[in-house]
Amino acid sequence: MNRTWLRDLPQVRLTVLKNAGHNAWIDAPKEFDQALSKAMTWLTLRATKTLTMNQTVRVDGDLWIPRLYLSMAGKHLHPCETAFHPSAARPGARLSIRPGSLNGR
Amino acid sequence: METCRGKLTAVRGNAVCVFRTAVLVLAWTSALFLEQPDSYLPVADGCRLFVKELGDSRGPTAIVLHGGFGAEHSYLLEAVGTLAKSYRLVLFDQRGSLRSPCAADAISIQKHLDEIESLTADLNLGKVVLIGHSRGAYLALAYQQHPAKVAGLVLLGPPSLKTPSDPDDVALLKKSDDAARAFLQRPAIMLQLKREGLEASGETLTSRQKSFAWRIRLAGANVYHVERWRQVKGGQAFFSQTSGNTAAKSLPASWDFTDGLRSTACPVAVILGSRDRRPRGRDEQDLAP
Numbered sequence: 001m002n003r004t005w006l007r008d009l010p011q012v013r014l015t016v017l018k019n020a021g022h023n024a025w026i027d028a029p030k031e032f033d034q035a036l037s038k039a040m041t042w043l044t045l046r047a048t049k050t051l052t053m054n055q056t057v058r059v060d061g062d063l064w065i066p067r068l069y070l071s072m073a074g075k076h077l078h079p080c081e082t083a084f085h086p087s088a089a090r091p092g093a094r095l096s097i098r099p100g101s102l103n104g105r
Numbered sequence: 106m107e108t109c110r111g112k113l114t115a116v117r118g119n120a121v122c123v124f125r126t127a128v129l130v131l132a133w134t135s136a137l138f139l140e141q142p143d144s145y146l147p148v149a150d151g152c153r154l155f156v157k158e159l160g161d162s163r164g165p166t167a168i169v170l171h172g173g174f175g176a177e178h179s180y181l182l183e184a185v186g187t188l189a190k191s192y193r194l195v196l197f198d199q200r201g202s203l204r205s206p207c208a209a210d211a212i213s214i215q216k217h218l219d220e221i222e223s224l225t226a227d228l229n230l231g232k233v234v235l236i237g238h239s240r241g242a243y244l245a246l247a248y249q250q251h252p253a254k255v256a257g258l259v260l261l262g263p264p265s266l267k268t269p270s271d272p273d274d275v276a277l278l279k280k281s282d283d284a285a286r287a288f289l290q291r292p293a294i295m296l297q298l299k300r301e302g303l304e305a306s307g308e309t310l311t312s313r314q315k316s317f318a319w320r321i322r323l324a325g326a327n328v329y330h331v332e333r334w335r336q337v338k339g340g341q342a343f344f345s346q347t348s349g350n351t352a353a354k355s356l357p358a359s360w361d362f363t364d365g366l367r368s369t370a371c372p373v374a375v376i377l378g379s380r381d382r383r384p385r386g387r388d389e390q391d392l393a394p
Contacts, residue, residue, distance in 0.1 A: 001281040003377065005266050012373045018286045019331040022239065022262045025184040027378060028334045030391065033187050039374030040167070040188060043234050043257030095356030 041049060114124065135260070148200065148223045150211035152217075155204030156197045160189035165256070166230050168221060169196040172262075173238025175349020175370060177203040180338035181238055184261070194235075201348025212348050213355035214247065221248050232256040240264055240353075241382070246362045253316075257372045262381050267361035281382075288382035294325035297332055331379040 006014050015035040020027035143310040150153055157178060169185055171178050180337040188194060199217050221244070225233060234257050234380035237245035242263035245304035249255055269278045298304045303318040310318065318339075366373060 001277050002263060002266050002375070004277060006361050006366075006375055009363070009373075011346065011369050011371065013373060013376065014375045016377050018377050018379050019329050020380060021327055022378060022381045023180075023184075023327045023337065024329045024376060024381070026333050027330050027380070032184070032376065035376045036185065036188065037260050038262075039376065040165075040192060040234065043259065043372050043374060069335040087245055091368045 013039065015039070138253065146224060146227050148199075150200075150207065150216070152200045152207035152211055153205060154197050154200065154220055154224065156195065156228075158193065158195050158228075159186075160192050160194040162193050164192040166193040167234040167236050167259075168230070169194055170221075170225060170235060170237040170241030170244050171199065171202070172237075172241045172350035173344065174199065174201065174217070174240050175202060175345040175347070176239075176339055177343050179343070182337075183338070184238070185236060191349045192234075195228065195230070196223065199348075202345055203343055205327050207348070209351050212351040214244070214352060215355070216359075217244050217352060220247055220249075222251070222254075225254060227310055234259060239263060243356075244317060246365070249365060249371070252369070252371060255371055258374070259372065260375045262377060262383065263375065264383075266366070269361040270359070270361075279382075285382045288380070289326055291325070293295065293331050294322065297321050297325075297334065300332075324360065326383065329378065330373075357369050 003014065003016065006012050013037075017024045017028045017031050017035065018030070025032040141162075144156045144158075146154045146156055155178075167185075167188065169178065169181055172183055175365070177198045181196065181261070185194060185196075197220075198205040200220055201209065201212040221235070224230070232254060235245035235248060235255060236259040238261040242258075242260040245258045245260060246263070246266075251257070267274070269275045295304065296320060298321055301317060301321065303310065303314055303321065320337060321331065321334045323340050324337040325331050327337055328334070
């Protein structure tokens with residue numbers, strides 16, 4: 001039921017563990033650990049970098065006003081921090097960080 | 106000979122040095138990942154929350170929300186424990202649950218949401234990931250009313266994301282409920298009871314055997330591999346039916362998280378078992394946990 005409703009939701013990543021029940025970590029401990037770990041890596045900023053105000057970020061070549069964090073591991077911006085640039089929410093967007101002034105935007 | 110002895114001493118010295126370094130590193134990492142002492146957080150209505158923190162205090166923080174309603178945090182330690190290597194984990198018993206005594210009239214969904222707020226403020230957590238299992242996932246979804254405080258959600262076996270309204274959804278719910286009933290009556294559960302010599306009912310079983318039979322049935326509802334019933338935690342004294350029912354009664358008549366999930370800017374990870382067949386409707390209080 002939920003699987004049907006979760007289809008095509010852009011910010012949702014669904015992992016279905018084969019032959020696992022409601023307490024999936026008991027049925028599929030290894031797969032559950034992997035799924036949980038991947039989910040947390042995706043959600044959080046494992047390797048974070050704080051941008052200073054004299055740095056700019058490009059997302060797929062477009063200038064983006066830096067917010068606080070970048071996910072260096074996932075190579076995509078944290079979607080919660082993407083209010084300024086919708087394309088940054090797209091997983092897989094290519095980033096480059098370079099020194100420079102925001103005034104030059 | 107002298108040179109040989111010198112070399113031997115040097116090797117031995119190096120070995121001692123390496124060993125000491127290893128011990129120091131081990132001690133440092135153990136201290137870092139050590140479970141914090143349990144604490145209590147006073148919250149509104151004269152209630153207190155039992156709080157358990159563990160993991161890397163320097164890592165991003167996740168609050169772990171147990172299910173039920175009315176269960177308690179400890180059954181999730183096994184599920185999320187491995188994250189402690191990299192994350193700070195905050196688990197707690199929701200008000201009215203085992204270690205967080207609270208009057209029944211002070212228990213509601215909104216109060217459960219308020220206590221997440223109290224927890225983040227008291228521990229100065231900033232933005233957090235919410236990991237919710239079962240009806241804890243409902244709380245995580247509902248807490249998204251505070252998007253500025255949420256870095257993302259991990260939903261483990263969430264309850265129904267919406268109360269069905271259109272005919273397609275109603276048909277889907279019926280199908281799901283049928284599957285849930287069949288799952289609870291599957292032969293594997295009876296087979297496991299037989300294997301354990303517990304298929305008899307009533308007074309012929311000792312109280313210990315009755316407990317085991319109950320746990321096998323609990324496992325039958327919550328895990329696919331019912332032969333792993335010994336690993337299923339919770340229930341009985343670890344589950345407050347009263348608190349759970351009170352919280353469940355305060356659920357809205359209908360809800361729909363799918364619109365919010367479609368428009369949210371925050372990432373949401375959902376982990377589902379392909380055989381997760383728990384009842385999903387509003388009036389179906391979870392079996393513990």
